[in-house]
Amino acid sequence: MKFLFFSLFFCIQLFAVDRLVVTGSSTIxxxxxxxxxxxxxxxxxxxxxxxxxxxxxxxNDARRELSDIxxxxxxxxxxxxxxxxxxxxxxxxxxxTHKSNPVATLTEDQVKKIYRAEIKNWKxxxxxxxxxxxxxxxxxxxxxxxxxxxxxxxNSQIKASVVIGDNEQGxxxxxxxxxxxxxxxxGTAEYNQSVGTPIRLLDFKGVKASVENVxxxxxxxxxxxxxxTKEVPDAKKKAFIDYALSKDAISIxxxxxxxxxxxx
Amino acid sequence: MFQFxxxxxxxAFAWVHFLNAFFSSLCVALIFVxxxxxxxxxxxxxxxxxxxxxxxxxxxxxxxxxxxxxxSLLLGLLALFLAIPLAFFAAIFHVFYCPSFFKQVFxxxxxxxxxxxxxxxxxxxxxxxxPFIAKFKAPGFSLLAGVLILAxxxxxxxxxxxxxxxxIKKKSWQKVASSLAIRKETxxxxxxLPNLKSxxxxxxxxxxxxxxxxxMAVLMVCGNIVQVPKSFFEPLRALTSxxxxxxxxxxxxxxxxxxxxxxxxxxxxxxxxxxSHKVVDYADKx
Numbered sequence: 069m070k071f072l073f074f075s076l077f078f079c080i081q082l083f084a085v086d087r088l089v090v091t092g093s094s095t096i097x098x099x100x101x102x103x104x105x106x107x108x109x110x111x112x113x114x115x116x117x118x119x120x121x122x123x124x125x126x127x128n129d130a131r132r133e134l135s136d137i138x139x140x141x142x143x144x145x146x147x148x149x150x151x152x153x154x155x156x157x158x159x160x161x162x163x164x165t166h167k168s169n170p171v172a173t174l175t176e177d178q179v180k181k182i183y184r185a186e187i188k189n190w191k192x193x194x195x196x197x198x199x200x201x202x203x204x205x206x207x208x209x210x211x212x213x214x215x216x217x218x219x220x221x222x223n224s225q226i227k228a229s230v231v232i233g234d235n236e237q238g239x240x241x242x243x244x245x246x247x248x249x250x251x252x253x254x255g256t257a258e259y260n261q262s263v264g265t266p267i268r269l270l271d272f273k274g275v276k277a278s279v280e281n282v283x284x285x286x287x288x289x290x291x292x293x294x295x296x297t298k299e300v301p302d303a304k305k306k307a308f309i310d311y312a313l314s315k316d317a318i319s320i321x322x323x324x325x326x327x328x329x330x331x332x
Numbered sequence: 333m334f335q336f337x338x339x340x341x342x343x344a345f346a347w348v349h350f351l352n353a354f355f356s357s358l359c360v361a362l363i364f365v366x367x368x369x370x371x372x373x374x375x376x377x378x379x380x381x382x383x384x385x386x387x388x389x390x391x392x393x394x395x396x397x398x399x400x401x402x403x404s405l406l407l408g409l410l411a412l413f414l415a416i417p418l419a420f421f422a423a424i425f426h427v428f429y430c431p432s433f434f435k436q437v438f439x440x441x442x443x444x445x446x447x448x449x450x451x452x453x454x455x456x457x458x459x460x461x462x463p464f465i466a467k468f469k470a471p472g473f474s475l476l477a478g479v480l481i482l483a484x485x486x487x488x489x490x491x492x493x494x495x496x497x498x499x500i501k502k503k504s505w506q507k508v509a510s511s512l513a514i515r516k517e518t519x520x521x522x523x524x525l526p527n528l529k530s531x532x533x534x535x536x537x538x539x540x541x542x543x544x545x546x547x548m549a550v551l552m553v554c555g556n557i558v559q560v561p562k563s564f565f566e567p568l569r570a571l572t573s574x575x576x577x578x579x580x581x582x583x584x585x586x587x588x589x590x591x592x593x594x595x596x597x598x599x600x601x602x603x604x605x606x607x608s609h610k611v612v613d614y615a616d617k618x
Contacts (some may be wrong), residue, residue: 094580120580120582122580122582124582125580144393147413199470201470201471204576206578207389207390207391207577207578207582208390208391208578208580208582208586222389222392223391223392224386224387224389224392224394227554228556228557229471229473229567230471230555230556230557230567231360231555231557231558231569231577232556233551233576233577237552239577240458240459240532241473242457242459243467244462244463244466245463245470245472247470248471257381261582298380309430
């Protein structure tokens with residue numbers, strides 16, 4: 069009998085918990101899980117469930133109310149303006165090559181030509197006499213989307229040698245191939261460089277690819293990391309979103325090599 | 333307590349069997365229905381021109397899956413071609429030539445092979461095999477890398493099943509062979525092997541199914557360019573890798589097209605297993 073009461077009590081406890089389901093971009097998910105953990109510690113009645121699945125899923129789930137909050141790692145499209153959005157951080161995309169590659173900077177035109185296979189050898193760019201291994205992302209990834217949009221390319225124009233999925237895979241592909249070029253999110257690239265992965269982040273338009281330069285807005289290829297909800301968030305969701313925008317979250321965002329957006 | 337007569341027990345037992353069999357086959361049927369349901373919106377909208385367009389650019393409404401279909405088959409068949417002799421000689425070694433103290437160990441090693449997760453094979457391929465191939469021809473991500481990894485992965489499946497059948501056949505025929513004073517090699521090649529045809533066929537097709545269904549390792553070492561490779565050193569994308577690469581980020585028609593490619597895979601593997609039964613029957617008869 070005691071046991072029965074105990075389990076009943078336990079069940080009630082479970083139901084009293086405020087559950088939030090957050091789905092979407094795999095770029096945002098790791099940092100948001102950490103923010104969620106820290107939030108749960110301070111508000112023990114919350115349980116936040118963070119699932120990945122891409123920005124498109126973030127938008128869809130939020131719209132169909134399959135999730136409470138969606139994560140979208142890009143600016144919202146005009147067709148998505150019906151959703152409420154909160155920019156929690158920014159992220160830049162950096163072109164990366166192997167550390168041993170002497171080419172230190174590329175112009176917009178050169179990047180375009182490399183990805184359209186009009187420049188096929190590093191020699192043409194002042195590098196070694198070796199053919200360029202072009203690493204592209206799989207269709208649907210937001211990094212690809214941002215890359216195509218920025219360089220005004222269509223995916224069918226790109227002649228890649230390798231297609232990869234996530235950022236880590238791109239970094240591995242470049243780290244083990246001295247003649248490869250790829251684009252990945254700056255945060256991930258800078259982190260890998262700091263732990264000794266042999267990669268080089270290329271300067272772009274005379275600006276060093278770094279978290280700092282994304283923060284001050286001088287680095288051109290960057291994107292927003294957004295949280296979206298269908299309606300104006302109720303008190304339950306608002307508490308968490310506010311926390312993600314608060315000072316406590318900033319240090320977590322920095323730990324993940326993203327760039328916090330300071331409230332004006 | 334309940335009291336069962338012998339008959340009741342049997343009946344209950346039969347029901348348990350029936351229900352298990354029913355649900356497991358129901359699952360396969362449901363998967364097919366699900367795939368069909370998800371891909372129907374794709375089949376409704378897409379036209380022949382889009383299906384046989386230039387290549388696979390789902391966000392630009394070009395849905396040509398043929399290169400990936402060919403890629404999957406190519407990877408599977410070539411890997412099988414490589415794995416069969418490897419498995420065959422390893423099995424013969426184990427059953428006829430292996431010193432007895434090593435027998436258990438050797439078998440354990442082969443069994444261990446089947447348990448290694450495919451990401452591990454993929455990761456090893458990515459860090460070692462791909463850079464090695466790249467030394468000869470860039471980018472290293474290639475059909476060759478995929479075939480080698482897959483051959484390693486399916487070789488133990490064929491090997492273990494051949495060991496099983498060899499052990500059984502060996503027992504039943506060895507006495508006859510030795511009483512006729514036939515040499516070991518003659519007995520092996522002239523008596524045993526011709527009787528292994530159906531075992532060969534069934535285990536190879538099982539392995540082929542596994543090779544075609546393999547996703548992770550292939551994704552990591554093949555480079556994932558949508559094209560029919562013209563040489564061993566060119567990258568390619570398998571249908572399975574395509575689903576794994578794009579599903580997480582796919583939406584609408586793109587998503588539905590991926591389910592359609594899943595259905596194609598389902599049918600392909602289904603046809604393979606159907607054929608394997610036919611081949612086994614045929615081999616048993618001759």
